[in-house]
Amino acid sequence: MGTRVVNMVGISKQFGGVGVLHSVNLCLEAGEVLGLVGKNGAGKSTLMKILYGVESADSGTIEINGRQVGVAGSAKAMRSDVAMIFQEFSLAPTLTVAENVFLRRLPTRRTGLVDVRQCQERTSEIVRSLGSDIDVNVPVATLSVAEKQLAEIAKALSQKASIIIMDEPTAALTSDQVEFLFSVIRTLKSRGVSVIYISHDLKRVLEICDRVSVLRNGRNVSVVDARAVSVDDLACDITGEEPIRATRREIGHPTSAAQVSRASDSILEVDGIIAPRVHGVSFALHPNEILGIAGLSGSGRTELLEVVFGVSQPREGRILVNGIPFRGLTPAKAIELGLYLIPDERQTKGLVLSHSVQDNMILPVLQKVMTRFLIDRRKCTELARRLSQQLNVVAASVRHRVANLSGGNQQKVVLSKAFATGSQIMLLDDPTVGVDVESKREIAQLVRQHVSSGKNAAIVVSSELELIAELCDRVLVMREGAIVDEMRAVDEPVTEARLLALV
Amino acid sequence: MSELASAVSEKKRKALPEGSIIYIILAILTVFFGAVMGTRFLSMLNIMNILRQTAMISVMSVGMTFVLSTGEIDLSVGSTIALAALVSALGLNVNTAVGVAAGITVGLVVGLFNGAIVAWVGIPSFLVTLGSASILAGLARWVTDLKSVAIVDDWFIFVFGSGDVGPVPVLFLWTLAVMAAGYVLLNKTTFGKQVLATGGNAKAAYYTGINTRTIKLRALLLSSTTAALAGMLYAGRLHGARYTMGEGYDLSVIAATVLGGTSLFGGKGAIIGSVVGSIVIGVINNGLILMGLSVAQQMFFKGVLLLVAISINVKLQSRQEG
Ligand SMILES: Nc1ncnc2c1ncn2[C@@H]1O[C@H](COP(=O)(O)OP(=O)(O)OP(=O)(O)O)[C@@H](O)[C@H]1O
Numbered sequence: 104m105g106t107r108v109v110n111m112v113g114i115s116k117q118f119g120g121v122g123v124l125h126s127v128n129l130c131l132e133a134g135e136v137l138g139l140v141g142k143n144g145a146g147k148s149t150l151m152k153i154l155y156g157v158e159s160a161d162s163g164t165i166e167i168n169g170r171q172v173g174v175a176g177s178a179k180a181m182r183s184d185v186a187m188i189f190q191e192f193s194l195a196p197t198l199t200v201a202e203n204v205f206l207r208r209l210p211t212r213r214t215g216l217v218d219v220r221q222c223q224e225r226t227s228e229i230v231r232s233l234g235s236d237i238d239v240n241v242p243v244a245t246l247s248v249a250e251k252q253l254a255e256i257a258k259a260l261s262q263k264a265s266i267i268i269m270d271e272p273t274a275a276l277t278s279d280q281v282e283f284l285f286s287v288i289r290t291l292k293s294r295g296v297s298v299i300y301i302s303h304d305l306k307r308v309l310e311i312c313d314r315v316s317v318l319r320n321g322r323n324v325s326v327v328d329a330r331a332v333s334v335d336d337l338a339c340d341i342t343g344e345e346p347i348r349a350t351r352r353e354i355g356h357p358t359s360a361a362q363v364s365r366a367s368d369s370i371l372e373v374d375g376i377i378a379p380r381v382h383g384v385s386f387a388l389h390p391n392e393i394l395g396i397a398g399l400s401g402s403g404r405t406e407l408l409e410v411v412f413g414v415s416q417p418r419e420g421r422i423l424v425n426g427i428p429f430r431g432l433t434p435a436k437a438i439e440l441g442l443y444l445i446p447d448e449r450q451t452k453g454l455v456l457s458h459s460v461q462d463n464m465i466l467p468v469l470q471k472v473m474t475r476f477l478i479d480r481r482k483c484t485e486l487a488r489r490l491s492q493q494l495n496v497v498a499a500s501v502r503h504r505v506a507n508l509s510g511g512n513q514q515k516v517v518l519s520k521a522f523a524t525g526s527q528i529m530l531l532d533d534p535t536v537g538v539d540v541e542s543k544r545e546i547a548q549l550v551r552q553h554v555s556s557g558k559n560a561a562i563v564v565s566s567e568l569e570l571i572a573e574l575c576d577r578v579l580v581m582r583e584g585a586i587v588d589e590m591r592a593v594d595e596p597v598t599e600a601r602l603l604a605l606v
Numbered sequence: 607m608s609e610l611a612s613a614v615s616e617k618k619r620k621a622l623p624e625g626s627i628i629y630i631i632l633a634i635l636t637v638f639f640g641a642v643m644g645t646r647f648l649s650m651l652n653i654m655n656i657l658r659q660t661a662m663i664s665v666m667s668v669g670m671t672f673v674l675s676t677g678e679i680d681l682s683v684g685s686t687i688a689l690a691a692l693v694s695a696l697g698l699n700v701n702t703a704v705g706v707a708a709g710i711t712v713g714l715v716v717g718l719f720n721g722a723i724v725a726w727v728g729i730p731s732f733l734v735t736l737g738s739a740s741i742l743a744g745l746a747r748w749v750t751d752l753k754s755v756a757i758v759d760d761w762f763i764f765v766f767g768s769g770d771v772g773p774v775p776v777l778f779l780w781t782l783a784v785m786a787a788g789y790v791l792l793n794k795t796t797f798g799k800q801v802l803a804t805g806g807n808a809k810a811a812y813y814t815g816i817n818t819r820t821i822k823l824r825a826l827l828l829s830s831t832t833a834a835l836a837g838m839l840y841a842g843r844l845h846g847a848r849y850t851m852g853e854g855y856d857l858s859v860i861a862a863t864v865l866g867g868t869s870l871f872g873g874k875g876a877i878i879g880s881v882v883g884s885i886v887i888g889v890i891n892n893g894l895i896l897m898g899l900s901v902a903q904q905m906f907f908k909g910v911l912l913l914v915a916i917s918i919n920v921k922l923q924s925r926q927e928g
């Protein structure tokens with residue numbers, strides 16, 4: 104240690120006249136894992152894009168491996184020794200892992216044609232050295248999130264990058280997958296590769312990082328030694344306030360035994376559903392209940408929710424809403440029946456990126472923003488402002504394009520669409536991906552609040568077992584397309600540890 | 607230094623509000639043709655003439671705005687003009703009402719045909735409308751055996767194309783009415799918002815409960831119907847119909863719409879821009895004719911001018927969004 108591989112000094116950046124980085128410094132040493140933390144919109148991704156060279160800075164200097172590199176306007180150029188794994192992946196889905204890994208410099212034969220053999224061999228070599236055995240000849244689209252992650256890392260290594268930036272790599276990973284990623288990071292570290300690691304999971308950050316740099320509103324707050332601080336210290340630096348601990352009391356009690364309704368008045372019943380990746384699932388949802396589904400990604404949890412919401416049709420089985428069976432559901436029909444799905448993959452399924460925050464938010468509730476037959480702009484703005492406030496969306500204004508929001512704030516816009524509808528049955532598929540700690544607590548509270556009124560209920564799927572344990576009255580454990588276990592909070596408190604043992 | 611630079615470019619962006627480029631292009635062309643040909647181009651008579659000639663493209667560009675906004679395209683509008691004009695002219699031999707109804711029916715049927723194949727079979731509109739364009743062109747030649755049909759119905763001729771209300775040509779009123787209706791429909795109704803969402807991200811729109819297939823069908827229906835109306839206006843203006851009507855209009859209409867600020871990739875539509883874009887096309891057409899160029903030269907320079915204008919527009923637009 105001791106050699107500085109990156110030294111960023113006085114980096115400032117404005118977007119449309121609004122400053123998002125104010126004279127920020129950051130240094131990285133060889134073979135170190137540096138954590139970068141801060142609230143949604145603090146400027147983490149922007150700072151890293153500037154280091155990577157895809158975004159320009161207004162002022163400041165950057166030294167990489169002792170060499171000064173340009174930061175201004177025209178200097179947008181990717182740097183060969185830096186690799187970045189983006190918050191939203193940048194793999195070509197129809198190409199194979201091997202082709203993706205070597206996309207920027209495919210090895211060729213003397214004839215000028217791509218040397219497929221060499222491409223495959225070198226990729227599997229890299230992948231194996233990271234302790235994985237995925238098939239490098241399958242299209243990336245067929246991989247799980249964790250495997251895509253690995254493909255991105257392999258791509259970084261194939262470019263002989265000595266500095267790898269990981270922007271929220273664990274956001275959609277389950278514990279096992281996180282463990283695997285950490286073992287990969289340790290391997291990288293032992294080879295002298297430096298890693299910058301962005302995440303909202305502070306416990307994990309302290310586990311894998313050597314030092315942690317904290318940003319708040321685009322300014323340096325502190326750089327701390329990971330061994331010397333606690334999660335609470337870090338949280339305090341991030342928000343600038345004493346941490347408020349999320350207790351069960353604040354979020355609200357799980358429904359007590361007396362309130363748990365009998366099966367006869369279930370508002371949603373799923374009966375023997377068979378669909379791709381779902382092999383015969385049955386369960387019922389009762390009023391005022393938050394039902395958790397714990398399972399690894401790829402366990403069929405997303406597919407199950409999408410069948411219930413009518414995105415895809417089950418091969419067999421029935422879905423009953425308020426006791427009435429429905430065939431050939433579509434999302435439009437499901438919404439009419441009082442369901443609403445918060446999908447995973449916010450960018451592809453959740454948002455119209457080129458449209459404003461406001462236009463995204465009003466989309467599911469167009470009827471509510473009309474005066475007689477026409478859409479009323481004032482009502483639109485009012486609704487969007489109210490939702491932004493409720494979910495704490497950080498954006499210059501509600502007219503801002505969603506594409507320009509930070510990852511966590513984009514996720515909050517997706518969530519706000521669901522809360523705007525006030526649908527009776529909310530289906531939440533990994534709702535807190537990329538959301539900071541504070542907002543996570545607020546989202547949990549909103550879900551709890553929603554469910555406590557009327558005959559509402561929610562189903563929560565999450566890779567974050569902590570969230571499920573904290574929030575749910577009843578948890579179904581899903582593995583390989585089937586429900587393998589059920590836990591009730593009234594019998595025995597659901598804890599992260601209990602869940603971990605089962606998924 | 608660089609802070610200054612970015613501040614300046616910031617100012618530039620603000621100085622050019624969204625959708626203003628098309629007006630600048632229009633101004634440049636007007637000044638150019640005016641400088642070359644003086645009052646021959648800039649006379650009141652010629653300007654009215656341009657606006658009259660442009661009405662058909664304007665009306666169609668409103669329909670096309672909806673189609674492009676959903677991320678689809680309609681390449682059959684040119685042939686729809688011819689068929690609607692001919693069928694309407696034939697219907698007028700029976701009586702006025704039949705003539706009008708027949709023309710509009712052509713638009714509705716074509717739209718439903720295109721829309722149904724796009725929505726329910728799932729073939730991209732590019733291919734579907736390319737195919738139906740050929741079918742329609744064939745039909746237009748078939749129904750009259752390549753003969754033209756004269757129109758003598760005075761009411762029709764007055765209302766569709768040739769009349770004036772006071773000093774105002776009816777073609778003007780049609781353009782204004784269609785533009786106003788399109789503007790409200792796209793910007794102020796649920797349908798409009800759903801059109802834009804479908805074009806912006808069809809998958810996300812579907813997950814939000816929008817029936818994206820019906821939306822696409824309805825957009826294609828609008829486009830064919832405005833094309834049929836344009837065909838009738840054309841027939842009324844020329845007192846007759848012929849299978850060659852509408853040739854080359856597909857390019858003009860799509861170019862006008864894109865020039866006006868509508869995205870070819872969906873998610874963004876500008877009705878008023880489309881009409882101004884149509885006027886730009888009209889100015890180019892008219893200017894080139896007045897300059898005394900041959901038909902071949904006109905085609906050549908029209909293509910060149912269109913590509914230059916669209917390139918400038920797209921470049922500046924992406925900078926604004928930058
Ligand atoms: N292209 C852009 N145009 C305008 N504003 C932008 C753009 N990119 C980012 N911003 C703004 O810059 C701020 C910082 O964004 P950034 O993505 O760096 O946050 P972040 O710390 O990565 O947050 P998250 O944890 O949510 O990912 C945000 O307020 C965002 O709205």
Ligand SMILES: [Mg+2]
Nearest residue numbers: 148190509510
């Ligand atoms: Mg980010």
